[in-house]
Amino acid sequence: MGSRQELLGWVNGLLQTNYNRVEQLGTGAAYCQILDAVYGDVRLERVKFNANQEYEYVENFKVLQNVLAKHRVDKPIDPTRLIKCRFQDNFEFLQWLKRHWEAYSSGAEYDAVGRRNGKPGGPADSARPMSSASSSSAGAYRARPATTARPRPAGVARGAVRPGSHTALPVGSQQQQAQVQDLTRRVADAKVLIQTAEKERDFYFTKLREIEVYLQQAEFEAGSELESMAKHIQTILYSTEEGADDDVDGAQADLRDEQYADQAADHMEQLHVDEEETF
Incomplete structure (x- = not known):
């Protein structure tokens, strides 16, 4: 619907x-x-x-x-x-x-x-307000008083970055990081759309397959309206861009071959039983 x-x-x-x-x-x-x-x-x-x-x-x-x-x-x-x-x-x-x-x-x-x-x-994600913890921590950061510069340890050159220290990224790096985050988000959204499309495809394919199996196994009276309807549905199920007739005929031929093979196997089994009874 x-x-x-x-x-x-x-x-x-x-x-x-x-x-x-x-x-x-x-x-x-x-x-x-x-x-x-x-x-x-x-x-x-x-x-x-x-x-x-x-x-x-x-x-x-x-x-x-x-x-x-x-x-x-x-x-x-x-x-x-x-x-x-x-x-x-x-x-x-x-x-x-x-x-x-x-x-x-x-x-x-x-x-x-x-x-x-x-x-x-x-x-909720589109209108989620900043949490009180986040806002208080941001306020604490803005209100942090300036501290006096610590003496540089011996052996460390001016401008050297110590392990564990944090430095501000250049403007260009910030823009690149924002672009990476945006692309990552787009990739995640695309994956969700692909998964959704695959679920829909599998859902409807399963239904069509059940209809196909039912039509193959059902027995309709020759020349009846139900047989005509079943053939029409099979024509739709097996249709391709090149046409449906060949596909339907091929599928029906395969089904007839399987039926003939089953009948032949039953016949050979009955002959074997008759021979055993004779001897």
């Missing part, structure tokens, strides 16, 4: 958020507010919209499960899988949640930002 881009566009449009990956929904915050858009009675003050730890994700899913239980929605949920922020688990749950919203939402305009009291509803 819709691609991941369409589902993310729906989530961001409904909740006024900025999610760009399905995996980011594993915090449970967006799921809670989607149910609030349906029922209007979710206690969003208990939802941790800036959650970035798994124990916080669990708290959000407790809120979600309480809402479903309150409205007697019979939908089994496994938070232990969803909070791992894997694509397939959250993609399937988001598909179900979209169908549920379409079936039970009143269609009235939903004030997402107002319902969460202006809290940012997107990924």
Whole structure:
């Protein structure tokens, strides 16, 4: 039911958020507010919209499960899988949640930002404030008084760098380091996209393979509508850019050869049994 881009566009449009990956929904915050858009009675003050730890994700899913239980929605949920922020688990749950919203939402305009009291509803990483420990340490560094210069040890030349000492990087080196960090981040994002695409490919390939095996093993009455439909589906499954006929004929020929080989083996085994009984 819709691609991941369409589902993310729906989530961001409904909740006024900025999610760009399905995996980011594993915090449970967006799921809670989607149910609030349906029922209007979710206690969003208990939802941790800036959650970035798994124990916080669990708290959000407790809120979600309480809402479903309150409205007697019979939908089994496994938070232990969803909070791992894997694509397939959250993609399937988001598909179900979209169908549920379409079936039970009143269609009235939903004030997402107002319902969460202006809290940012997107990924926590995009709006994570500086921690108090970081800010205090930064302030301590700025307020550190200047110290008198220590005498240079004997045998150490002026300008020499001692082991363990830290020196400021030149401007050019800082720019190069920033470029390296940016490229590293891009490579990590590309790896995530590749892994997601591979998961989607394997998911749909498995389904097509199951259909193929079923059609090969099923027995349809010759000339029936089901046989015609099965052949048409096989034509689609085996189609290539060069055409489907040769592939379908080849596949059917291979299947016939296997059937003939099995029949021949059964026949030879029966002859062997008859010979033993004769003698």
